[in-house]
Amino acid sequence: MLTTPQPTIDPIALRRAFGTFVTGVTVITTRDSDGTPRGMTANSFTSVSLDPPLLLVCVGKVAASYAAFNASDSFAVNLLHEGQTDVSAVFASKAHDKFSAVSHDRVHTGAPILNGCLTWFDCTVHNRVDAGDHVVLIGAVQAFGTSPSAPLGFCRGRYASVKDPLPPGWLASHSMIVGYLIEADGNILLRSDGKGGWVLPSAKSRKAENELKLEGGDALTLLPDETFLYSVFDVADSDPGYLIYRARLSGASAAFTVPAGFKFFPLADLPYDDIPAREIQALLRRYSRERHDDRFSIYMDSGDGGRLARIDGGSQPWTQSPQDTEQEKP
Template sequence: MLAPAPQTETAIDPIALRRAFGTFVTGVTIITTIDCEGNPRGMTANSFTSVSLDPPLLLVCVGKGATSFPVFNQAQFFAVNFLHEGQAEISGVFASKSPDKFQSVSHDRVHTGAPVLTDCLTWFDCTTHNSIDAGDHIILIGQVRAFGTSPSAPLGFCRGRYANVKDPLPAGWLASHGMVVGYLIEAEGNILLRSDARGGWVLPSAKRRIADNELKLDDGGALTLLPDNTFLYSVFDVADSDPGYLIYRARLSQDSMGVALPADLKFFPIQALPYDAIPTRELRAMLRRYVRERLDARFGIYMDSRDGGRLAMIEGDAQPWQKTMREQS
């Protein structure tokens, strides 16, 4: 028998290969972590793949020539943030070598400590499961510890440029549950929180605004709020559950100071709130804002928006509506 003819190896043109790879339409992500000095680090990447549901694994590829490569190569945790269609500019910032990348975005910490972008399409907070050397990249495999998503349209990328993705939200993708009314109740320098039965703490809530300035308790009792000290404080959505939230700030009346609380309600000192046990970054951010404004005795109203929200400060003391109308007439 004749020996098979040796195969001639064809040289691969890396530029042409890059262009061929680029015809695969992807989303755009910003991957983030913390360096050894505690500084947030991040870069744009579009090589993302879901790997496994059990355990929950994903992967991203990090180029060895990237400025942040040494940090990600040693990272014990990282976050992957999908960008929505309005964040092409942010993608450009994180693709650059700018030293102030995080000045352009609001961010928070959820589980591992990696920066999670407050306004993005979807985020995954991960511990590093494995790191695999792969040519001029490393494959960073993460185990998902927390995640959240939103109904925004994704930012696409194809052939080296951003692409619009027609993305009508499928029916039932995020079910709307109407508005949840929450109360940020203060009494003698303490804030009232409610156990969520999963080890976390949230604000007391109601299906609609509390009638007669009373917060009903499970045992049939009630806490009375001061009517002249109850104000709308924040309006926002929680991305991964999609209800709208109306938050009122309020003060407890003197008559309710000695009322025995059910086991799921507890007052926490305003300077010692259990942020690590508060399950959503939106609620943590709102409470931190309240603490700052409480110290300054100057409050605002927050309204959610796609670019991170709007905050309007309130000047002066509250006035009765009828008195205001009389003065204007």
């Protein structure tokens, strides 16, 4: 009985053929058994199901992080935007500590979420499928977030641009970006955006908290009597909107060990030219003027340029306000 010989597949030619499919660029992250963050770039990502919410990524068995991904019960997928080719390069390298120069946070499972990325998905492992020289991780999405930035594309072994990524009327998120304007000894705390610019520290909850958790596990203790709403505004119609609190750090800035990616700037020396959003520039200029007079206001965005409401007097707990003790909390 004659058999037809199977054709030999050239793996290099096959890789090039696979590479003609235009994809995004992701950084997949997890933690190993001792809690050390691990991550690598990957473009073998796809959605699987909306109900239940599932996605998948493929991890090569020769990858340095393979053992961590194969053993962990959770992972995150961080989709990169067009300005994050440097982040892609870091996680594609064999660098010993890839996370030292990249700001990241914990959201649900504890897998590292890269701050400022296009979109992120925080997942528990739904299933693992052995597939040749890769393992397929099917993740159950526990939390996610997105932004209106343009995605970083990849095709034929090179980065590719994606035009007009956000159709008119498409909203990137229904949530608010919650930022904190934190002062200590006349200095303002800012966070690196990973692209040479500076932004305000952010939080996950819209409710003002006495402790602000920072990326990497550190936390700031804030003075509760000096934490107030400071500004509410949009940057663009497609932006989720900003909710900014002003706050004071409990203790001196000199005694506070600043985590990597954060820095205190004197009010008189704020890096306005390195702050990408002009709205945040304007907010910091207003704060600098109001701190000089020690008289603050609240800004509310509106179609004709916004409104400022002046705040006079100090704060007091709601239950100590005589006219309000018998009324319900608003």
